[in-house]
Amino acid sequence: MPITIPTATTSQSMSTTIPTTVQPTASAPVVIDVRPKVRKQIVIRAKKRIMRFILTTSAMAGTDNERVTLVSLAISEATSMLGMNVTIKTTSSQHQQVMVAWNNTFRKLLVMVWSCLGLGYSFYPLLDSNLTPVEFWGRVIAALINDTHNPLAFMHKFTVDADANITILQGVLDNPLIFHIVIHLIWCSDLGISEFLSATTPHQLQQLDYAIAAVGAAVKLALREQIPHPPVILPFTQVEGSETFNAIVHHIGGLDGVQKIILDHWKSHMLNIGNSQVLSTNVLAQLDMMMAGVQ
Numbered sequence: 001m002p003i004t005i006p007t008a009t010t011s012q013s014m015s016t017t018i019p020t021t022v023q024p025t026a027s028a029p030v031v032i033d034v035r036p037k038v039r040k041q042i043v044i045r046a047k048k049r050i051m052r053f054i055l056t057t058s059a060m061a062g063t064d065n066e067r068v069t070l071v072s073l074a075i076s077e078a079t080s081m082l083g084m085n086v087t088i089k090t091t092s093s094q095h096q097q098v099m100v101a102w103n104n105t106f107r108k109l110l111v112m113v114w115s116c117l118g119l120g121y122s123f124y125p126l127l128d129s130n131l132t133p134v135e136f137w138g139r140v141i142a143a144l145i146n147d148t149h150n151p152l153a154f155m156h157k158f159t160v161d162a163d164a165n166i167t168i169l170q171g172v173l174d175n176p177l178i179f180h181i182v183i184h185l186i187w188c189s190d191l192g193i194s195e196f197l198s199a200t201t202p203h204q205l206q207q208l209d210y211a212i213a214a215v216g217a218a219v220k221l222a223l224r225e226q227i228p229h230p231p232v233i234l235p236f237t238q239v240e241g242s243e244t245f246n247a248i249v250h251h252i253g254g255l256d257g258v259q260k261i262i263l264d265h266w267k268s269h270m271l272n273i274g275n276s277q278v279l280s281t282n283v284l285a286q287l288d289m290m291m292a293g294v295q
Contacts, residue, residue, distance in 0.1 A: 033089045043094050045078035046071070047101040052196035054105065054185070055207035059214040060245040062106075062238025071098045105191060106238050109214065112181050112189070113222045120177025121223070122160045129162040134228055139164035141223050152251055154223060155216050172255065172263045173212065173248075179270060181215045182208070187274040194278060201268075208267045213248035217241030 034042075053059060053070055061070050075098060079088040121144070125136035143166040144154040150168060155178060157169040186193045193211075198204050221236055221244075255263060 038088075039091070039094060042075065042078050042088065042090065043097050046074040046094070046098045048192060048195075049077045050074035050098055050102050051105065051191050051193050053102075054191075054193050054214060055196055055210055057210060057249070059210045060217060060238040060242040061102075062240075062242060067099055067102060068095075070102060071095050074098055103237075106218070106236075106241075108189065108191065109181075109185060109218045110222065110236055112184055113215070113218045116177065116180070117219070117222050117226070120175065120180070120219075121154075123226070125164075126160075126162045129164070131162075131164060136164050137226060138228050140166060141227050145220055145223050145227075151247060152216070154220060155248070172259050172266065173216075173252070174266060178212060178215055178219065179266070181219070182211050183270060183274050183277065185215060186211060187277040194274065201271075204271060205264055205267050208270060209249060209252045212267075213245045213252070214241075216248045217244040220244045 050070060053061065053074075058066065058070055061067055072095075075090055075094065079090070122140060123133075123137040125131050125133055129136060131139070140160055143164070144158070145151075147153045150156075152173065153166070153168050155173045155175050157171050157174050157176070159167045159169065161167075185191070186197070197207060218241060221241055225236075252263065
């Protein structure tokens with residue numbers, strides 16, 4: 001039987017519209033379960049991934065919704081499979097373990113601050129002071145954290161006289177203690193935060209803004225605890241530090257001209273010091289905070 005060749009169809013008669021019934025649609029991700037060993041590996045990776053948020057606007061995420069969002073993002077990143085539309089089934093236990101890791105990050109930061117707070121601030125009366133130690137450090141701290149004209153006074157270098165009068169020195173968020181703790185937090189602690197620093201210097205400088213703000217928030221909470229007060233337990237969570245964190249970030253964002261140049265130079269120096277800590281031996285890296293007793 002002869003084969004009949006169909007008549008060629010002209011371009012005018014061809015339709016370029018694909019019928020709705022055969023339009024390609026995005027398929028839903030395939031949900032798969034994994035062995036307990038793999039689940040454990042996911043938790044380990046997610047605990048590591050969640051540390052990167054210290055270098056973001058979410059550094060003080062402390063409300064239930066904020067923490068749940070960060071945990072979900074960290075687990076999603078830990079389970080992502082490049083080029084595959086797959087979702088790995090996770091459990092509430094896994095989410096809880098990652099949540100605990102995030103909460104512990106702030107607690108570790110507070111321990112760093114507590115361990116060396118006295119080295120960074122003049123708490124004790126000068127030799128010629130007539131004030132008692134409690135009066136002296138109460139006045140100093142109150143002046144540093146309750147100054148309505150300069151709410152970030154505690155972030156600056158300052159001098160103090162025998163009567164506990166504070167003079168804030170000219171500078172841009174240059175308190176050495178803040179500098180010291182940021183370096184330890186990112187490069188010398190066991191949190192592994194330095195791994196999430198960007199490859200580009202401009203982005204690294206921005207990431208340091210959030211780390212500086214996080215450390216500053218923790219420092220202010222620790223200073224507030226030192227003011228004589230009734231015997232009550234002061235709350236120390238990211239929620240209590242979020243207002244100060246946002247204020248510092250806002251302040252940094254508002255810098256311009258010479259002030260911005262000074263702070264960027266300060267942060268560039270911080271990057272150089274921090275990177276040198278990574279390149280040095282483990283003994284030298286730990287020496288950064290050894291005198292303060294931070295492990």
